[in-house]
Amino acid sequence: MLAQARGALAEPFFRYACGAAATALLCAMGGLCILLAIGGWPALSTFGLSFFTSTTWNPVTDVYGGAGPILGTLITSVVALLIALPLAFFTAVFLTEFCPQFLRRPIGIAVELLAGIPSIVYGMWGLFVFAPVFAKYVEAPLMAWAAPDSIWGKIFTGIPNGSGVFTASIILAIMILPYIAATLRELFLSIPPRVRESAYGMGCTPLEVVWSVIVPYVRRSAIGAVMLGLGRALGETMAVTFVIGNSHRLPRGLFDSGATISSIIANEFAEATSPMHISALLALGFLLFLITFAVLAIARALLGHGHGT
Amino acid sequence: MSGFTGIFDRRGRRRLANATFVIVCTLATVVALVVLAIILASLLRKGIGGLDLAVFTEDTPPPGAPGGLRNALLGSLFLCSAAMTIAVTVGMLAGTWLAEYSTDNWYAKTVRFINDVLLSAPSILVGLFVYVIAVRPLHSFSALAGALALALIAAPIVTRATEDVLRLQPRALREAGAGLGTPIWITIRRILWKASAGGIITGALLAFARISGETAPLLFTSLNNQFFSLNLLKPIANLPVTIFSFALSPYEDWQRLAWAGSLLIAFTVLSINTLVRILASKRRRT
Numbered sequence: 343m344l345a346q347a348r349g350a351l352a353e354p355f356f357r358y359a360c361g362a363a364a365t366a367l368l369c370a371m372g373g374l375c376i377l378l379a380i381g382g383w384p385a386l387s388t389f390g391l392s393f394f395t396s397t398t399w400n401p402v403t404d405v406y407g408g409a410g411p412i413l414g415t416l417i418t419s420v421v422a423l424l425i426a427l428p429l430a431f432f433t434a435v436f437l438t439e440f441c442p443q444f445l446r447r448p449i450g451i452a453v454e455l456l457a458g459i460p461s462i463v464y465g466m467w468g469l470f471v472f473a474p475v476f477a478k479y480v481e482a483p484l485m486a487w488a489a490p491d492s493i494w495g496k497i498f499t500g501i502p503n504g505s506g507v508f509t510a511s512i513i514l515a516i517m518i519l520p521y522i523a524a525t526l527r528e529l530f531l532s533i534p535p536r537v538r539e540s541a542y543g544m545g546c547t548p549l550e551v552v553w554s555v556i557v558p559y560v561r562r563s564a565i566g567a568v569m570l571g572l573g574r575a576l577g578e579t580m581a582v583t584f585v586i587g588n589s590h591r592l593p594r595g596l597f598d599s600g601a602t603i604s605s606i607i608a609n610e611f612a613e614a615t616s617p618m619h620i621s622a623l624l625a626l627g628f629l630l631f632l633i634t635f636a637v638l639a640i641a642r643a644l645l646g647h648g649h650g651t
Numbered sequence: 652m653s654g655f656t657g658i659f660d661r662r663g664r665r666r667l668a669n670a671t672f673v674i675v676c677t678l679a680t681v682v683a684l685v686v687l688a689i690i691l692a693s694l695l696r697k698g699i700g701g702l703d704l705a706v707f708t709e710d711t712p713p714p715g716a717p718g719g720l721r722n723a724l725l726g727s728l729f730l731c732s733a734a735m736t737i738a739v740t741v742g743m744l745a746g747t748w749l750a751e752y753s754t755d756n757w758y759a760k761t762v763r764f765i766n767d768v769l770l771s772a773p774s775i776l777v778g779l780f781v782y783v784i785a786v787r788p789l790h791s792f793s794a795l796a797g798a799l800a801l802a803l804i805a806a807p808i809v810t811r812a813t814e815d816v817l818r819l820q821p822r823a824l825r826e827a828g829a830g831l832g833t834p835i836w837i838t839i840r841r842i843l844w845k846a847s848a849g850g851i852i853t854g855a856l857l858a859f860a861r862i863s864g865e866t867a868p869l870l871f872t873s874l875n876n877q878f879f880s881l882n883l884l885k886p887i888a889n890l891p892v893t894i895f896s897f898a899l900s901p902y903e904d905w906q907r908l909a910w911a912g913s914l915l916i917a918f919t920v921l922s923i924n925t926l927v928r929i930l931a932s933k934r935r936r937t
Binding site: 349352353356357359360361362363364365366367368370371373374377378381428429430431432433435436437439440441449451452453454455456458459460461462463464465466467469470471516519520523547548549550552570573574576577578579580584604607608611612623624627630631634635638639642 | 665666668669672673675676677678679680682683684686687689690693694697740741742743744745747748749751752753759761762764765766767768769771772773774775776777779780782783784792803806807810834835836837839840860861863864865866867870871874891894895898899906909910913916917920921924925928
């Protein structure tokens, strides 16, 4: 009798515990959004529109304009995507169409494993190994080659010390490459074999199969996968913080130092003392949240539940 | 005749385009693999030199003195274990709710969607959030805040894994439980969770691998500590933040320790992910 009563109590208790856990996740996301907005409000209301357009970021005079990091975030992510996407796409095609059977699994697994390496490792590698080589063999020659007043001269300005906006983009690209490649490969493999086989049966070349059958078949989800990679690049912190050079002004060229929203938060938040400084950083965080949430929401809507982690 | 050469030309063009495509795809794969191999190789080369017994037995040194990473390693292990305890509890319950209790209404759909977004939300924002809810009210960086931040990153992974694997369980299992007159919650605990254990453990391992290298959310939640501490309300030493500050320091012996730490983290993450793969393929076979 007692056991039965206990059971009758335990059932709803367990049920509510499960519901509460699910609600907790929802609250975490909602709380994140609301608290960042509240925390950033003093800075947003004080500086108004100039918070987004001004490049003055001065903790001494307590004046903050986030145009530098905001633009830095967008530029590095888009450039990273431009570099990573073709490589990832071709790699995924190679793995599903051309790769010798005995190499498919090992390479596929290697790509997936590399997607899990922590970003701080990429950051350290970028700073200590990649940047010196890049400065010596790419930046310096390119800057010497470009005429100062031509368009190339404008793009390739900066200090050839290896760190800067472009280096950050490359490191980001290397980071999201295995990630996008693994998701695209998974999508390509999800196509029913008979679709692919019937295209080959009609005499299509592999290029035509990929371009006219496979890509249209997964187009929607593939865009989702790419957006997921973009979302990752936008919010990535450690890999960027090591190599972007950390300056608050607008980068003048690809090799100039800059900052992203996440790198400026990582560098300054723990040391920020003035309430306005903290608020400005929280406001930037809120903006990053809005951007990534939009990108990730579109990505998830396109990709559907069940792909990519 | 002209039709024939036309066909021939077109076929030639198609062959050429295709050959180029094959070459481009192969080259892209080679480039990607070579870059990633270079990264692993330099990590191994730079990390193995700093890796000796002292790394595991001595605490983080002041610059110039000999030392290791013992406090950071133990601190990270402590932080991750605490985070996983929270994340597995919340994740398993939330996943169970999504798979077993929710009726696929708008609320369940929202939770599922938000969980998917949380899976790839920028970890630094999680750090900011936890700073506002846990560090500011307590007026101190703390291990507790660090564990909370990591838990918030791990929980969505466990939730997703739990839901996915529960949905794979045959309906017959639930009916068998109901047929014996078992309360639903006992069916879930004793039958469904048992049958799904492999998948849930896989998800938990993946979550552990993910948070063991997370740096950004710890920067202003747990901060770092030069000494060994397990006090929940004080800053705690941890590997990622130690690597970050040592790598950016001008001291060579600190940088060497940072490389050794990076190698340790990468090695841990890679072995966990490999283990997960082996477990998964074994499960598929049986």
